[in-house]
């Protein structure tokens with residue numbers, strides 16, 4: 001590898017860690033350049049100056065300090081080559097926010113950087129066909145970004161790749177010892193918890209009853225939060241009274257709801273029988289499942305909504321096109337109704353483009369394999385953890401023209417209708433904002449409905465414009481999801497209709 005070698009040499013020449021070698025003492029009188037160096041005289045060699053002298057630098061011999069040179073220089077070179085090559089191979093290193101790297105020095109035991117390097121590192125495997133195997137702890141962790149390998153793993157070998165890793169202590173407490181859908185091992189417990197959520201709550205025919213249920217929960221939560229203004233809030237403090245209230249409703253047949261009875265997620269959990277442990281869920285487990293339901297559903301959806309609205313503010317022509325489509329469907333209507341949404345292909349395209357360009361999660365939750373499997377000639381050993389990059393798949397230039405451009409038209413057919421797009425990636429993976437295969441987000445249908453419903457109504461009620469013609473900054477930062485670094489600031493003007 002001549003280039004890494006040249007890099008190391010150049011590094012050592014330009015920034016030698018020691019600017020002097022240790023003082024040398026001469027053992028007998030010696031004449032150096034017509035100078036007498038007396039016996040026992042101390043000679044200090046400036047090695048930094050040596051490496052920087054343009055006249056000397058031309059001469060390769062000047063770098064070979066004879067006799068007393070570091071005995072481990074070969075080993076040091078090997079270490080530097082090995083680590084630099086691997087660090088550059090595994091990660092792309094970028095300065096933070098385009099900061100210039102300050103290369104000034106200071107003297108410590110060696111000559112070190114005055115301001116230690118601060119950099120963002122991006123795994124190279126985001127760009128490569130298949131990630132390398134990185135050993136973390138006792139089990140290897142694998143990173144996959146290529147879309148066909150995603151398909152091979154998540155769809156074609158879905159059962160093998162569907163497991164989750166054992167929770168660490170804190171994770172184990174939060175998930176009530178892995179009694180939530182996203183943490184449960186792939187097996188009967190995961191099956192029953194996931195089936196209960198999808199059939200009882202996420203099933204499309206129930207979709208209509210969700211809004212009042214959410215409104216009810218929201219009102220109770222709001223009341224609870226108002227009482228606790230200024231105090232620290234624990235999720236359990238809010239959820240346990242709600243769970244108890246639902247229990248009471250279930251036990252006390254006399255208590256009637258005002259209006260129609262609405263099934264809540266808690267209701268579906270109260271009688272659930274765990275298949276292997278042959279018992280019902282305890283209170284802590286119900287809290288964990290409700291927290292999972294709220295956490296998995298709220299942050300992801302609101303992040304996606306935020307990104308989509310920001311793009312509509314940044315690109316007024318897209319917002320206008322969307323508004324015209326809504327007007328064509330809604331006419332003089334006060335609001336966009338859920339039934340109207342199916343008649344709006346451009347709206348759907350805006351949402352899909354938002355999820356492609358800004359998926360709220362850049363990785364799926366880690367998957368664990370249940371048996372040895374070879375993926376792209378690489379052995380993924382049993383219990384190895386596989387991390388799938390979602391964002392990179394949707395930005396692949398081989399699949400998407402101008403992948404960084406926000407262009408909803410890519411999801412519209414040539415006649416302006418809806419271009420059929422399989423968000424589950426069953427036949428082919430082109431983007432996976434919700435994952436794919438057995439662990440795919442069970443609520444992707446509900447999430448799409450919410451996004452379509454809220455975006456359509458927000459654009460129908462208001463025209464959204466940037467504040468004082470500000471450009472909208474779409475840089476991101478990582479929190480629970482990948483959010484906007486600088487929150488959207490926009491002015492809203494009621495639509496004159």
Ligand code: HEM
Pocket residue numbers: 181182183194292293296297298300301304359360361363364365366433434435436438439440441442443444446447
């Ligand atoms: C825009 C909104 C949403 C996005 C982008 C999203 C994305 C995801 C992703 C990427 C996963 C991981 C899939 C995997 O590891 O293979 C996931 C899992 C999950 N999501 Fe969502 N999600 C959204 C909304 C929701 C909502 C509204 C709910 C609940 C009502 C929900 C509940 C879950 C659950 C329970 C899991 C775990 C599934 C399992 O492990 O089997 N998500 N979601």
